Amino acid sequence: MDMLYDADKREYYCLRCSFVGPESEVLRLNAQFRAKYLDRTARITDF
Amino acid sequence: MTTFYLTVIHRPEMVPEYLQKKAAEGKAEDLARSEVISESLDIFRTQQRIAHENGLRTTIQMTYASLFNDETVSLAREHHAKYGDEIGSTFLGLQCAQFREKFASKELAIWLFSMADKRRIVDEVFGKFREVFGFLPTSTGSYYMDAELVNYIKERYPMVKAAVATCWEEGPKAYHNANNSWYTLLDGGPWNPWIPSKRNIHCPASDESDDIGIVAIPHLSRDLMAVFDGPGSYYGTHPQNILRGMVYEGREIPYFMNIVDQYRAMAKYNRGYAYNMMFVGPGWMSKSGRWEADYDFLLKSYEDGMSYYGQLKREGKAVDLTMSEFADAYREGRPYSRPECTLWKDILYGSSRQQFWFADPWMRFCLDMNQGGAMIDLRPYAAKLIRPCGVGTKHIQDASYPFIVQSLFRAGYFTHYAGEGAVKSCKLGHAGEEVDLCACRTLASFSEEGDTRVVTLDAVDIEFEKFTIAVQSVFRLEEGSGEIEIIRRIVGTTDPNAEVSIDEYITACYGTTEYPEDLTGVRLTLTGESGTESIEYAYKCREAVVEGVESAEALVPQVDTRLSMRPDTKDAAGYFREGIAFSPMYTIGIKRTVRGTGELRTWLKVEKAS
Numbered sequence: 155m156d157m158l159y160d161a162d163k164r165e166y167y168c169l170r171c172s173f174v175g176p177e178s179e180v181l182r183l184n185a186q187f188r189a190k191y192l193d194r195t196a197r198i199t200d201f
Numbered sequence: 202m203t204t205f206y207l208t209v210i211h212r213p214e215m216v217p218e219y220l221q222k223k224a225a226e227g228k229a230e231d232l233a234r235s236e237v238i239s240e241s242l243d244i245f246r247t248q249q250r251i252a253h254e255n256g257l258r259t260t261i262q263m264t265y266a267s268l269f270n271d272e273t274v275s276l277a278r279e280h281h282a283k284y285g286d287e288i289g290s291t292f293l294g295l296q297c298a299q300f301r302e303k304f305a306s307k308e309l310a311i312w313l314f315s316m317a318d319k320r321r322i323v324d325e326v327f328g329k330f331r332e333v334f335g336f337l338p339t340s341t342g343s344y345y346m347d348a349e350l351v352n353y354i355k356e357r358y359p360m361v362k363a364a365v366a367t368c369w370e371e372g373p374k375a376y377h378n379a380n381n382s383w384y385t386l387l388d389g390g391p392w393n394p395w396i397p398s399k400r401n402i403h404c405p406a407s408d409e410s411d412d413i414g415i416v417a418i419p420h421l422s423r424d425l426m427a428v429f430d431g432p433g434s435y436y437g438t439h440p441q442n443i444l445r446g447m448v449y450e451g452r453e454i455p456y457f458m459n460i461v462d463q464y465r466a467m468a469k470y471n472r473g474y475a476y477n478m479m480f481v482g483p484g485w486m487s488k489s490g491r492w493e494a495d496y497d498f499l500l501k502s503y504e505d506g507m508s509y510y511g512q513l514k515r516e517g518k519a520v521d522l523t524m525s526e527f528a529d530a531y532r533e534g535r536p537y538s539r540p541e542c543t544l545w546k547d548i549l550y551g552s553s554r555q556q557f558w559f560a561d562p563w564m565r566f567c568l569d570m571n572q573g574g575a576m577i578d579l580r581p582y583a584a585k586l587i588r589p590c591g592v593g594t595k596h597i598q599d600a601s602y603p604f605i606v607q608s609l610f611r612a613g614y615f616t617h618y619a620g621e622g623a624v625k626s627c628k629l630g631h632a633g634e635e636v637d638l639c640a641c642r643t644l645a646s647f648s649e650e651g652d653t654r655v656v657t658l659d660a661v662d663i664e665f666e667k668f669t670i671a672v673q674s675v676f677r678l679e680e681g682s683g684e685i686e687i688i689r690r691i692v693g694t695t696d697p698n699a700e701v702s703i704d705e706y707i708t709a710c711y712g713t714t715e716y717p718e719d720l721t722g723v724r725l726t727l728t729g730e731s732g733t734e735s736i737e738y739a740y741k742c743r744e745a746v747v748e749g750v751e752s753a754e755a756l757v758p759q760v761d762t763r764l765s766m767r768p769d770t771k772d773a774a775g776y777f778r779e780g781i782a783f784s785p786m787y788t789i790g791i792k793r794t795v796r797g798t799g800e801l802r803t804w805l806k807v808e809k810a811s
Contacts, residue, residue, distance in 0.1 A: 156380055170380065184447060184493075187447060188447045188448075188449075188450075190550065191447075191448050191456075191549050191550060191551075192549075192550055192551025192552075193456070193459075193547075193548055193549055193551045194448050194449060194450055194455075194456060194549070195450045195453070195455060196459070196548075196551075197458065198455075198459045198462070198463075198548050199459075199462055201462060201463050201465075201466030201469075201546065
C-alpha cells in the first residue's frame with residue numbers, strides 16, 4: 155500500500171523503505187512471499 | 202454427538218470501506234451519491250444470493266446508514282420472510298450524511314467515541330432501527346465493544362442476546378501490518394464464542410452474576426497459529442483476506458476449507474461442540490478488485506467458501522443458525538466454568554507445529570509444542586480488569602486485554618544480548634550443564650479425565666555430556682480451579698545414579714504491546730520452611746531462595762493479578778529473580794533435584810489480587 159508507480163521510469167518505489175523495481179520484480183517478490191506457505195495447495199482433512 | 206454451528210453474517214454498507222477514506226477526505230463528500238449506494242447494494246445482494254443458493258441462512262446486520270435506504274430495508278424484510286434470515290443491527294457502517302449531521306464527527310469506530318457519545322449513538326441506531334422495522338434487534342456488533350458499551354445496551358435494550366464483540370488477536374501486529382495507521386489494539390480475547398464478564402468483554406463470565414447478558418462472537422474465525430505470529434487479517438474464514446495474504450496458487454484456495462475443517466475438529470476438545478463464522482463486508486467484493494485480486498477472483502473465493510459450507514450442511518455436518526439462534530444454542534446446558542480449548546496444528550507453513558490454546562474465566566494461555574510446551578501467552582482473566590476504551594478513557598485506542606507473558610512481544614526464550622524474555626518453561630540441569638525445554642520440539646495429545654483436561658507431550662531426549670534423559674511434560678487443567686498443574690517427569694535415563702535438577706519457572710512482565718511497562722510496585726514473595734523472602738521490584742537484579750517452598754508468588758498490581766506457584770513436595774526450593782531495566786522481567790520458580798528418574802509437580806495459579 156505504500157508503493158507508488160513512476161510512469162516515466164516505469165518503476166515502483168516504496169514510501170517506507172528504499173525498494174525500487176519494475177513490475178516483474180514486484181511480482182517476483184510476491185511469489186517469494188507466497189512460497190513460504192508450503193501447505194498453500196494442500197487439502198488437509200486429518201485433524 | 203458433534204454439532205458444528207455456523208453463522209454467516211452480511212452487512213449492507215452504503216459507503217463501503219474502500220470508499221471510506223475518500224469520503225472522509227471530502228473527495229466523495231456526497232455520501233448519498235447514488236452510484237456508491239448502488240454498487241454497495243449490489244454487493245450485498247450478491248452475498249445474500251450466494252448464501253441462499255447454498256441453502257444457508259444469514260444474519261443481516263443493518264448498518265445505521267442502510268436504515269435510511271428504503272431498498273435495503275425492503276430487501277432485508279423480504280429475505281427475513283422468505284429465507285428466515287435474521288435482521289440484526291451493527292455499529293459498523295455508521296458514517297453517512299445523517300450521522301454527520303447528528304454527531305458532527307468523522308469517527309468511524311463506535312468503541313473510540315466517548316462514553317457519552319456511545320450512549321447517544323446506541324440510542325440513535327436502535328431508535329432508527331425500531332422506527333424502520335417496528336421491532337428492536339436481538340443481535341448487534343462491532344469490531345470491538347467494550348463491556349461499558351454492552352452494559353449500556355443491555356440496560357436499555359435487554360432483548361439483545363448476541364453480538365460480534367471483538368476481533369481475535371488484532372493488536373500490535375495488525376497495527377504494523379496496516380502501515381501503523383490502524384489505531385486500535387484488540388489482543389487478548391477468546392477465539393471462539395463466549396459469555397463475557399460484565400467487567401471486561403474479553404473475559405469469560407465467572408457465574409450468573411458476572412454474566413453481561415449476551416453471547417459474544419469474535420469477528421471471523423481465525424487460524425490460531427498463523428494469526429498469533431503473523432498479520433491477523435490474512436488467515437481466517439474470510440476468503441478475500443486469504444487472497445490478500447496470497448495463500449493460494451492459481452485460483453484455488455484449499456486453505457479456506459482447511460481452516461473450516463480444523464474448526465470442525467475442535468469438537469474433539471469441546472465436548473462435541475464446534476463453531477465457525479464468516480463475516481465479509483461488502484468492501485471486499487468491489488467490481489474494481491482489491492488487494493491485487495480482480496473482481497472475478499474475489500467473487501469466486503466467496504462462492505467457493507459458501508459452497509463448502511453449503512456442502513457441509515447438505516451432508517448433515519453443519520447447522521446454520523442466525524446469531525440470536527446461536528446465542529440460545531450456546532447457552533443451553535453450558536456451565537460458566539467450561540473452558541474453550543483446542544490443540545491447533547499448522548495448516549499453512551508445512552511444519553508439524555502444534556499449539557494448545559485454552560480460555561476459561563480465570564485465564565487464557567497458549568502452549569507451544571515447538572518449544573517443549575512452553576507457555577508463550579498468558580492473560581489473567583481472573584483479574585477481570587475494568588478497562589474501557591475511547592475518548593476520555595485512560596487507554597483510548599488500546600482495547601487489548603493485558604498479558605503477563607507474551608513471548609513474541611517480550612523476547613521469549615532467546616534474548617539478543619542480556620537478561621531473560623517472557624516465557625513459562627522448565628530447565629533440566631546436571632553439574633553445571635542446563636537445557637531448557639524451550640529448545641526441545643515435541644508433539645502433544647489431548648484427553649479428558651472427568652472434568653480435567655489433560656495435554657500430554659511426547660517425551661524429549663536431553664543429552665548431557667555423560668548421559669541422556671527422557672523428559673515428558675503433562676499439563677492438567679481441572680475445570681473451575683483457576684490453576685494449571687504441570688508435571689515434568691524424567692521417564693528414562695542412561696545413568697540411574699545421575700542427579701538432575703528440574704527447574705519449573707515463569708519469566709513474566711505485563712502489558713499490551715512490545716514496549717515495556719514500569720514494574721515498580723510488583724512484589725515478589727517466597728514462603729517456605731526456611732522462611733520468607735519478599736521484595737518490591739526496583740530493577741536491582743536481586744535474587745532469593747527458600748528451601749521447602751510452599752509458595753512462590755508475583756503480585757502485579759498494575760494488572761490486579763497474583764501469580765503463584767506451589768509444589769506437591771517439601772523437598773523443593775523456591776526462588777525469585779528480579780530483573781534490570783535492560784531486562785524488565787521478573788522470574789519465579791520452583792526447583793527440585795532427583796536421582797535417576799523422578800518428577801516435579803507444580804501448580805500455576807492466576808488470581809485477582811485485590
